[in-house]
Amino acid sequence: MKFNTKTIHGGQKDVDPAYGSVMPPIYQTSTFSQTTPGGHKGFEYSRSGNPTRAALEKSLASIENGKHGVAFASGLAAIDAVLKLFKPGDEIISTNDLYGGSYRLFTQIFEDFGLKFHFVGMQDADKIAEHINENTKLIWVETPTNPMMNVIDIEAVSQVAKKNDLLLAVDNTFATPYLQQPLDLGADIVMHSATKYIGGHSDLVMGSLVVKDDELADRLYFIQNASGAICGPQDSFLALRGIKTLHIRVQRHCENGKAVAHFLKNHPKVDHVYWPGFEDHPNHDIAKKQMKDYGGMVSFTTTEDSKEGAVKVVEKLKVFTLAESLGGVESLAGHPASMTHASIPKEQREKIGIKDSLIRLSVGIEDEEDLLADLEQALD
């Protein structure tokens, strides 16, 4: 099956053996009856497993070219489950520019439990090796990065991981499996904030992991059940519905993202535009190699170069909504320094380029003309 067909049919055969409904039923139940202890029809308690969630997990595995999908209550719950694979003293090498909540989870929760994190600019994969020692267990990659839109060569990092017997996990939230399939490029785990493009309609919070390896999957299912941060059947259904249009939504996100990026680049009040589709983006060649297109996320700074200036712009926008999150059909604008990345200390933020004047756009699938006109009036 090719990708577009998989978004609709992948893992969805016989989702309703009772009546043949085309969409899986929403099994809104906490538990399942047993004829004798252990005598059930495949499901016993909805934390351990639920048929609607199972249908979603099969779909997720299919669209990421993996074997096993594991769905969680949020993207951060999915990352939390990955980190629970490790023990105190283990070390993790992470992308230095990443979602502020991931950074907060690493440094303010898991460091207290004895994990050690190294934050590294991975645009040059050779930089990773300097941080590897006998305690290193995982390389955590986010690409494109949130919010600076750096792109990391997954295949090159996977060679470093394989050479040193390390796991490689890739946060594929910004790219989506339509644009980039990390498992095919050598990653062991692909993670999503399914809240974003996977769900696609800003109506749920969810996370997912997909792996190929059976043993790794067993451990992640164990953690999912033992820690309990699962997603409910209603949300599983919504995510499944979202996935069915992922390919066409992302195509339009990419078209509008490209139009917005070029408009901003040519605007006299805009200083710098961060979008990997530009030929002069420092990682353009990697993006061209590993992504089908360049996505709908665009960050920029204005020539005024101040927090006040950036705040004024996001407040003036009318079609773009000022809000956290991304990847929904509607366009959103955010101010990373005071919103999504406020949990990263200012000094650390500035080291990776997140200035107080940076604005991040999640370009939706509205009419291009309306989006450009909105940006024009706000910048004016």
Ligand code: P1T
């Ligand atoms: O919000 P949640 O579903 O828990 O996902 C966390 C997460 C993980 N990884 C990436 C790359 C993300 O962007 C996010 C969430 N990001 C936002 C809410 C945001 O506005 O950037």
